[in-house]
Amino acid sequence: MESNKKSADIFLDISVFLTGFNKMELLGTGMLETYFNVVMNMNNVASVESFLAESEKILIKNQGNEEKINNEILHKLMPDSLYNGLAKNIITMWYMGNWMNTVISPQSYVQGLIWGVAETHPPGAKQPGYASWSTAPKTVQ
Amino acid sequence: MINNKTYDVVIVGSGISGAVMAKTLTQAGKTVLLLEAGLTAGISLDRNGDYQNYVDYLNTFYIASAKVPNSPYPNIKDAPSIDVLDMQPISGPNSPSTSGYLVQAGPLPFASDCLRGPGGTTLHWLGSTPRMLPNDFKMKTLYGQGVDWPISYEDLMPYYEMAELEIGVSGNVNDIHWPEASNKQEQVELTNKFYGKDYVFPMEEIPTSYIDGVFTKLVAEVNTKNPVKVSGKDTKIKFSTTPQGRNSVPNKQYPYRDITWDSKTKKLVLQKDKYWCPETKEVVDSPLDEKYEYLPVGATWDPNTGQRCEGNASCVPICPVQAKYNALKTLYKSDRHKITIKTQSVASRILYDEKTGQVTGVEYKTYHTADSITYDTNIAKGKIYVLAASAIENAKILLASNAANSSDQVGRNLMDHLCLLTWGLLPEKGFPFRGPGSTTNMSSFRDGDFRKEHAAWICPIDNWGWGWPVFSPGSDLSNALAKNMFGKELRDQLADTLPKQLLLHYECEQLPEPDNRVTIDPAYRDQIGNYRPVIHYDASDYMKKAFETAKNINNQLFKATGTQDFTFYSPTLTADYVGYQEQGYNFWGAGHIVGTHRMGASKKDSVVNKDSRTWDHDNLYLVGCGNMPTLGTSNPTLTMTALTFKAAEAILKQLEK
Ligand SMILES: Cc1cc2nc3c(=O)[nH]c(=O)nc-3n(C[C@H](O)[C@H](O)[C@H](O)COP(=O)(O)OP(=O)(O)OC[C@H]3O[C@@H](n4cnc5c(N)ncnc54)[C@H](O)[C@@H]3O)c2cc1C
Ligand code: SF4
Numbered sequence: 001m002e003s004n005k006k007s008a009d010i011f012l013d014i015s016v017f018l019t020g021f022n023k024m025e026l027l028g029t030g031m032l033e034t035y036f037n038v039v040m041n042m043n044n045v046a047s048v049e050s051f052l053a054e055s056e057k058i059l060i061k062n063q064g065n066e067e068k069i070n071n072e073i074l075h076k077l078m079p080d081s082l083y084n085g086l087a088k089n090i091i092t093m094w095y096m097g098n099w100m101n102t103v104i105s106p107q108s109y110v111q112g113l114i115w116g117v118a119e120t121h122p123p124g125a126k127q128p129g130y131a132s133w134s135t136a137p138k139t140v141q
Numbered sequence: 142m143i144n145n146k147t148y149d150v151v152i153v154g155s156g157i158s159g160a161v162m163a164k165t166l167t168q169a170g171k172t173v174l175l176l177e178a179g180l181t182a183g184i185s186l187d188r189n190g191d192y193q194n195y196v197d198y199l200n201t202f203y204i205a206s207a208k209v210p211n212s213p214y215p216n217i218k219d220a221p222s223i224d225v226l227d228m229q230p231i232s233g234p235n236s237p238s239t240s241g242y243l244v245q246a247g248p249l250p251f252a253s254d255c256l257r258g259p260g261g262t263t264l265h266w267l268g269s270t271p272r273m274l275p276n277d278f279k280m281k282t283l284y285g286q287g288v289d290w291p292i293s294y295e296d297l298m299p300y301y302e303m304a305e306l307e308i309g310v311s312g313n314v315n316d317i318h319w320p321e322a323s324n325k326q327e328q329v330e331l332t333n334k335f336y337g338k339d340y341v342f343p344m345e346e347i348p349t350s351y352i353d354g355v356f357t358k359l360v361a362e363v364n365t366k367n368p369v370k371v372s373g374k375d376t377k378i379k380f381s382t383t384p385q386g387r388n389s390v391p392n393k394q395y396p397y398r399d400i401t402w403d404s405k406t407k408k409l410v411l412q413k414d415k416y417w418c419p420e421t422k423e424v425v426d427s428p429l430d431e432k433y434e435y436l437p438v439g440a441t442w443d444p445n446t447g448q449r450c451e452g453n454a455s456c457v458p459i460c461p462v463q464a465k466y467n468a469l470k471t472l473y474k475s476d477r478h479k480i481t482i483k484t485q486s487v488a489s490r491i492l493y494d495e496k497t498g499q500v501t502g503v504e505y506k507t508y509h510t511a512d513s514i515t516y517d518t519n520i521a522k523g524k525i526y527v528l529a530a531s532a533i534e535n536a537k538i539l540l541a542s543n544a545a546n547s548s549d550q551v552g553r554n555l556m557d558h559l560c561l562l563t564w565g566l567l568p569e570k571g572f573p574f575r576g577p578g579s580t581t582n583m584s585s586f587r588d589g590d591f592r593k594e595h596a597a598w599i600c601p602i603d604n605w606g607w608g609w610p611v612f613s614p615g616s617d618l619s620n621a622l623a624k625n626m627f628g629k630e631l632r633d634q635l636a637d638t639l640p641k642q643l644l645l646h647y648e649c650e651q652l653p654e655p656d657n658r659v660t661i662d663p664a665y666r667d668q669i670g671n672y673r674p675v676i677h678y679d680a681s682d683y684m685k686k687a688f689e690t691a692k693n694i695n696n697q698l699f700k701a702t703g704t705q706d707f708t709f710y711s712p713t714l715t716a717d718y719v720g721y722q723e724q725g726y727n728f729w730g731a732g733h734i735v736g737t738h739r740m741g742a743s744k745k746d747s748v749v750n751k752d753s754r755t756w757d758h759d760n761l762y763l764v765g766c767g768n769m770p771t772l773g774t775s776n777p778t779l780t781m782t783a784l785t786f787k788a789a790e791a792i793l794k795q796l797e798k
Contacts (some may be wrong), residue, residue, distance in 0.1 A: 020632030070628055078625050088622045091631070095618050098206065106203035114614050117632055118606070118639035120574040124202060124455030127462070130389075132452045133576025133604065134348035 007052050008036045011090075014055035017066075017073055018087060019094045021113060026094065029111040035090075038099050043086065051083040148174040148481070149796055151503055151523035153488040153538070155184065156261020157778060158764040158785045159529030160472035161307060165409070165789040167479035168417045169402035171796060174481045174521050175472075176505050178220035178530070181484040183259030184469070186477065192442035195463075198264075202459050207612075210265040210732065213459045214258050218668040219508040219516065220487045223254040223533070225730070230716040237675070243533075244665045244675040250716045251678045252730025253557050255531050259484065260469040262531065263778070265458040266732065267578045268386040268465045269601070270310050270779040271317070272301055275335060276588050277773030280652075284592040286683070287652045287771045291742040291751040294335065300783035302340075302411055303400045305384075307782060308466045309438055311344035312384030320379075320588040343397075343435045344389045346382055347450060350604045352571030353380075353581040356643060357602075359568075359702040369697045371690070372591075378698070381584040383601065384779075386466035387450045387577060388437035395435045398427065400786070402793055409790045422476055441469050452576050454605060465577075483507065483521075488530065489671050491542040492520065493758055500526045500544075500761045506669050516669050525760045525792055529785075532767035536659040536737035537674045539748075545738070545755040545763070550748050552660055554653035554739055556772045558731035559596075559680060559717075561647040561688050562610045563695045568703035570640040573606040574614070580604060583645070586691070587774040596649040596687035599774040606642035607707075609729065610714070614639050643704060647691035648731050649684055650772050659737055680728065685721035688728070733777050738767040740784075753788035760795075764788050 015026055015035075026032065039048055054076055062068035077087040093099055095117075097108030110125040119137040121128055128138075149171035152159050163173050177184065185191040198213040205212035211224050227241020228250045238245040245251060255262040275294035280287040314336050322328040357380050368375040399416035400409055401424045414433070418425045427433060440446040440463035447462035456465050463470070483505075490504040502520040509515055528535045536552040539545050583600035591597070607613035617639060621631050651657075657679060661672040699706045710727040712718040717728050741747020744756040753768055755761045764785045766777045773780075 018627050020627070020629040073627065074625060078627060087627070091622060091627060092618065096615055098615075101206050103204040103206055106200045109203045114618060114635065114639075115574070117635045118574050118614055119570075119572055119636075120454070123208075123574070123605075124199065124453050124459060124461050127451040127453040128575070129451055130449040131348040133350045133454075133580075134354075136351055136570075137572055137575070 007040075008032070010052045010056045010059070011036050011039060013059055014052075014077075015090060015094060017069055018091050019113065021094070029113070031097075031108055031111050034104065034108065035093050038093065038104060039086070039090065042099055043084065047083050048086065051077070051086050146522070148172045148521075148523040150174075150525045150527060150792065151176065151521045152527045152529055153503060154178075154261065154529035154531065154534075155259050155468065155472055155482070156529060156531060156765070157263050157468040157471065157782055159261070159527070160468040161782060161785045162527050162529060162764060162789055163480055164471050164475045165400070165402070165786065166792065167476035168474075169793050170479065171793070172479050173475070174483065174523060176486045176488050176503065176521060177259055177482060177484045178487040179258030179484065180215055180217060180511055184472070184482055184484055186473070188442045195442065198459055199461055202455070208458065210254055210458045211256055214256055214264065215511060217257075218512040219485070220257045221667055222257045225252065225254045228252060228716050230712070239665070242667070242673055244662070244673050246675055246677045248679050249719070251555070251557070251676045252715070252717050252728070253732045253734050254730075255533070255732070255734055257534070260467050260472070262732070263467040266778065267457050267776070269579065269776045270305070270308060270312075270384050270386050271599070271775040273773040273775045273780050274320075274588050277771065277775070280592070280771050284590075286592060288741070290770050291740055291747075297780070297783050297787070298335075299411070300786045301779065302397070303409065303786045304779050304782035305342055306397050306400060306411065307471060308386040308779065309344065309388060310342045310384050310386055310779075311347045311389040312342040313346035313382055314340055314342065316346065316382040317384070318379045318381040318584045320585055339394070341392045341394045342384060343392060343395045344437065345392050347385055347387060347389045347577060347580055349382055349580040350576045350602075352573050352604060352643065353602050355567060355569060355571040356702070357581065360698065363698065363701040367701050369694055369701070371694060376585070378583055379585045380581050383580055383582050385577065385580075387456070387460075388439070388448055388464045389450060391435040391437060393434060396433070398433055398435070404797060407794045407797065409786055419474075419476075422478070438466075438470050439463065441473055450577060454575055454577070456578050485509070487669065487671060488528075488538055489541065491526065491538065491544045491761065493542075493544060498758045500758050506671070508669060512668075514668060524796065525762065527762045527764060527788075527792070529764045531765055532734040532737045533659050533674050533676075535763055535765055535767050537661060537672055539738065540659070540661045541672050545748055545757045545761060547757050548744060548746055548748060550739060550746060552737055553655045553658045554736040555657045555659060555676070555678065555734070556651040556653060556736040558648035558733050558772065558774075559651055559684050559728040560731050561649065561691055561726060561728055562644060563647070563692070563699070563706075563708045564607045564610060564642065564644045565699050565704040565706045565708065566638060566641040567643045571643060572640050573604055573642050573644075574608075574639070576604050578604055591690075594686060595690055596651070596684050597774050598647045598649045598687060598691060600645055600647045600691070603644035603646060605644070606639065607644050609644060609646075613642060645695065646729070647687075647695070648774065649687040649691070650774050652681070652683055653736055653739065653771060654681060680717075680719050682721070685719055685726065688719075688726040689721055689724065692724075692726070731776075733766065733772065735766040735769045735772050735777050738763050739770045740768045741770060752791035753784060754791060762788050762792060
């Protein structure tokens with residue numbers, strides 16, 4: 001349990017740097033636990049563990065230095081050849097609610113981060129109300 | 142087994158055409174048997190069951206990885222639906238693509254789908270409801286192309302008004318631009334002539350989108366400073382707002398409350414102060430002290446839900462609140478004591494007396510559960526029969542029955558709007574992915590002398606980014622990831638580009654051509670032994686020339702408005718890829734499946750007369766877009782619904798003879 005909790009924390013910390021969203025925003029989706037379980041269950045465990053170990057190393061070593069962290073992520077996590085492309089799959093999961101090409105759950109679709117980035121809402125959910133589309137989104141007004 | 146009850150009318154299909162029939166006939170006191178191929182769960186007269194079923198559709202939509210029109214709805218092996226996901230390139234003349242329900246013989250695959258299920262295709266339609274233009278009915282006379290209709294726009298006007306009430310159209314009559322009007326006064330005169338001086342739609346115009354405002358403003362500048370050149374001539378681009386079947390604010394000036402049958406005059410009447418009362422089952426006077434105001438029709442499970450469009454931006458494939466019209470709203474208004482609905486019942490053949498031509502029954506197969514291989518065969522009996530199973534299915538049933546085809550036109554003249562899509566990034570944010578699919582259209586090229594040379598088109602401004610051609614925003618994410626973007630850089634890149642996405646679709650009018658057709662072949666059947674439609678389909682030079690002209694106009698517009706062009710066409714983008722004058726073009730289907738049993742003035746070259754009755758069988762009517770001799774540049778359902786009211790009137794007249 002302990003080690004699982006720790007792994008989930010690292011997963012969240014590295015997700016912040018992978019997605020460009022802060023911890024509060026990621027937690028706000030309510031999807032952390034689901035996504036962490038998907039990562040653990042849908043992949044080779046050894047590979048996930050070494051991905052998380054590498055992530056932890058990067059985060060601790062460069063603590064407070066965003067540029068260095070990003071540089072190491074680019075070379076040590078992002079390349080497709082590493083960890084079966086896990087980093088990109090994690091980003092896609094947060095943005096789209098998908099694992100590979102499958103939508104994880106109705107909730108994950110609705111919680112996709114991409115819709116907020118596009119200054120809109122997931123089609124078919126969180127409807128913004130009559131005539132909302134005729135003005136610029138509230139976020140920029 | 143023979144079910145020996147004889148109904149006044151047997152209707153096949155519960156889409157909008159079948160539902161309008163069922164409602165109109167039962168309210169006029171006639172008994173109706175409705176056969177519906179889809180699952181029983183999809184028609185629930187109990188509100189709770191109705192709601193639960195709809196929630197299932199919605200959740201299926203949420204988890205669908207490709208959110209295509211049919212994605213929320215069950216696809217049943219006993220009554221399969223055409224699905225755009227099944228579309229493939231066709232490798233050669235004798236090797237049809239058979240991966241889906243359609244057998245696509247080519248040379249090009251037919252690109253549109255429809256829904257076989259209770260409520261039919263309006264469950265996933267967009268809901269745009271422009272009328273056809275008066276000139277659309279006279280293509281042969283005016284432009285030497287296609288055929289003329291056996292009726293004029295003016296003949297259809299009262300039925301258009303009925304259709305606009307039934308669907309619940311929101312719009313602004315004064316914002317409909319006539320391509321032939323060269324000044325304001327002509328514009329007003331044409332509107333007065335073709336809509337009536339004081340005509341208004343039941344509801345006010347749906348607010349246009351923010352992106353409409355951004356793009357039309359940019360184009361207005363182009364119009365004054367640097368107008369687009371078409372055949373060397375400066376041409377101003379005009380826009381209209383799009384009338385649509387989704388709920389907005391009731392128009393206080395709108396006078397009509399119901400459509401009722403008048404036995405004395407033998408006419409359907411648009412009523413201002415009478416209505417059909419569901420309790421007493423008769424036409425009653427409105428209370429004298431009541432000030433009438435149109436009441437938007439809400440969700441089938443709760444009239445208070447969906448009173449206004451809430452901007453879910455998922456009208457295709459599903460409106461979560463049913464602010465958008467669907468045919469179940471009409472079906473549920475039928476007199477429930479007069480209607481018998483048999484679901485999971487797939488019509489396979491029409492039976493008729495060889496000597497008299499009288500139809501004697503509809504053979505149908507009732508399957509027991511979804512996908513089951515067992516079924517019962519029954520015969521439905523009525524005085525009059527109506528096929529309302531959509532254009533391709535109607536034609537297929539007729540071919541399977543060797544019926545109504547003395548003209549050899551059954552199945553022929555299959556048409557669609559061929560959509561040429563163009564996409565780019567606006568110079569400023571237009572904030573797409575919001576609101577109904579489209580609220581404004583470019584209407585300048587809906588009519589003109591050019592129709593002698595190439596197809597006319599309507600061009601809606603799309604409100605949903607590049608979703609249609611390239612699956613945005615998912616593809617934008619994967620493209621950025623392919624460049625190893627992540628973190629804030631990724632977020633900023635998407636935040637900067639997604640809100641600038643602009644998509645236009647040039648929906649080009651396909652002409653009736655005898656070789657674009659539905660046939661049947663005993664080699665291709667579905668799980669319960671019914672024929673699968675075999676489709677032969679191609680795009681003529683008349684279409685391709687329209688692509689060339691539209692693309693040329695589009696290129697000028699993009700350049701002059703500072704819109705960065707991202708349009709590309711390739712054989713791998715969609716299976717419908719054609720070459721013309723050394724350029725390649727992709728086109729997409731519009732879902733407008735039209736023309737397979739056309740209406741005409743003569744028995745020689747048409748399947749039905751102007752009342753939608755088959756020339757060959759006195760008691761067989763066909764309804765749906767298959768009746769339309771040509772397509773025009775309007776989305777077809779409003780016109781088809783008008784024709785359906787006209788057909789219902791003719792049926793009532795025939796029954797009461
Ligand atoms: C993505 C999309 C968007 C669209 N948007 C628009 C739009 O904006 N505006 C517009 O005007 N039009 C639009 N259309 C077209 C519109 O949806 C159709 O024209 C309209 O719904 C056709 O109605 P119908 O009643 O003739 O047929 P359908 O709605 O297709 O209904 C046919 C019914 O018959 C049943 N049936 C089929 N076969 C059998 C059988 N053998 N036995 C028993 N029952 C059977 C089916 O289950 C179904 O209930 C769109 C279509 C698509 C695909
Ligand atoms: S925009 Fe939303 S609420 Fe409005 S009709 Fe479309 S899906 Fe329904």
